[in-house]
Amino acid sequence: MISWFSLHANRARLYRWITILGSFAAVQLLVQALNAAAGFLLVRTMEKPDYAWFTIANGMSAALSILSDSGVGIAVTSIGGTLWEDRASLKGLVHAALRLRLKLAAVSSAFIAGISLWLLLRSGAGLPSAFGLTALVLAPVWQVSTTAVFSIVNRLHSRNRQLQVADLVPAIIRASLTAALALLGGLSPVSALGAVVIAQLTQYGIVRRQVLALLGEGAPQDVEGYTARIWKMVHQYLPSIIFWCLQGQLTTWLISVFASTREVADFGALNRLGIIFVVFGGPLGQFFMPSFARTSDRRRLWKMAVLLVACTVAFNAVLLFFAWWQGRWFLWLLGFKYTHLQQELLLVLTGMAILNLSAIVWAMNNARAWIRRVWISIPVTLGSQVLAAPLFDLGSVKGVACFVIVSGAVQCCYAFTVCGLGLTCPERVHAG
Structure with a gap:
């Protein structure tokens, strides 16, 4: 060196x-x-x-x-x-x-x-x-x-x-x-x-x-x-892009249909905090993923995957801890009209953290072309949402946030399954 x-x-x-x-x-x-x-x-x-x-x-x-x-x-x-x-x-x-x-x-x-x-x-x-x-x-x-x-x-x-x-x-x-x-x-x-x-x-x-x-x-x-x-x-x-596009707007549409404008505004305001995850994920996409895609050494690939997941989990954990400990700091950014959303804040950020982790893992899967059976994520996601929808009040911020947590957890589990297969048996999930 x-x-x-x-x-x-x-x-x-x-x-x-x-x-x-x-x-x-x-x-x-x-x-x-x-x-x-x-x-x-x-x-x-x-x-x-x-x-x-x-x-x-x-x-x-x-x-x-x-x-x-x-x-x-x-x-x-x-x-x-x-x-x-x-x-x-x-x-x-x-x-x-x-x-x-x-x-x-x-x-x-x-x-x-x-x-x-x-x-x-x-x-x-x-x-x-x-x-x-x-x-x-x-x-x-x-x-x-x-x-x-x-x-x-x-x-x-x-x-x-x-x-x-x-x-x-x-x-x-x-x-x-x-x-x-x-x-x-x-x-x-x-x-x-x-x-x-x-x-x-x-x-x-x-x-x-x-x-x-x-x-x-x-x-x-x-x-x-x-x-x-x-x-x-x-x-x-096209099919998967349309599906995930609709998924990206699903929560806004659900709360717009089932709730009042007050809940829509509350949920939209809390979603503004998603910029935190964008700032964290942006450099990863620009600098880390190309290196992950080019790596041919299997041991180094494992190390990079574990390191990325560990850093993402640690970042999410620290963020959620501060939201639980000093949620008013986050709510201050949104203004006095939203200071009552302490519990909702933690739930919404938890859903964002799970989806952020899922997105990072899927970015790794895409970088390595581990996408042969990616379509399975569509029925898996839809099935979890159909089962979860009756369990929560979709006319409230809390209910929609819990719905996102359950749905996101299922998506995250499937993303990890594909990633695990890619790291151990890449021929089973490789697009080629």
Whole structure:
């Protein structure tokens, strides 16, 4: 090791990687901090009915983004990894991806629009507000889709600085607009979602300018061929993506249907604390998972898996301990309207911790392609939810939180089962 450090080239290479990773992590933490600040400002400033409607609309926006992708991003990353240096081919791949995303966005928009209007009207939003919020959900769908595809091009070329700019500037704009609206007393569900849309359009403009210059002026190559290849992969991923997209919004939809706007706002506010898990999980996805995917030594693979699970469990345990010991610190972030949610806080964070652990284990499974029987997780999850639903009051935050804990525990157990088989008998779960 000492001899390795004695070489100037090795020291320079290490310094360069530390600088890259350090700057990337710092920017990502700043982006998450800005998003968290904007989110907590909304919780503290908006009245509960207003925040409930914003929660529903924001959830619809996230669902629309996932459904509009439906595996296109995975396909572009996979195919683009072999041709990213060929401008004409890469441009053809991008054109094919945008063509498919436009079709998926059109179908998804019709589906999301109906659900959005129904949930908003059911939660007490007036017809103008329901239509206005739904329109803001649908309006930037093409720009968001284009941003997602173009961002993959930046990642394929390892353009870290451009990726940082495209993440940081919209976060600053959204946080600034939210703060200005709060100071001027103009913060409403429509204006808050409008700030999100402006940030999305800003990101679209930045990424479009970055990538169009990279693709060049030449004609795209083999668009039809790449369309067929992308669609083939999308067809394989689509059922599970749709399922997990709906799962991601299930709790918001359940409490919107069975509870009042007060409970919807309470649950949405507590979910804002999920940013803590995002900050923890982000660096793992960027730096740890690629190394886990490349490792060929079985003993090192076991060590990495055990270390990652142990660190995740330790992080979750410490967080839950502080929530139990000093829950008022967390609730202070949400404002005085939510100080009564001490018990609910611990339950919601417990559900998030279980889902966070499940997500980390599934990320390991995906990194190693241990996904041959991943479809089994769908009936397993649905079965556990059908059995759990009658046991809890889905019209209360406590009931929905307990429902998430039970469902998440089942998902986590299955994720560990697949991971264990992958570590011991990879041929039984490997996609290939």
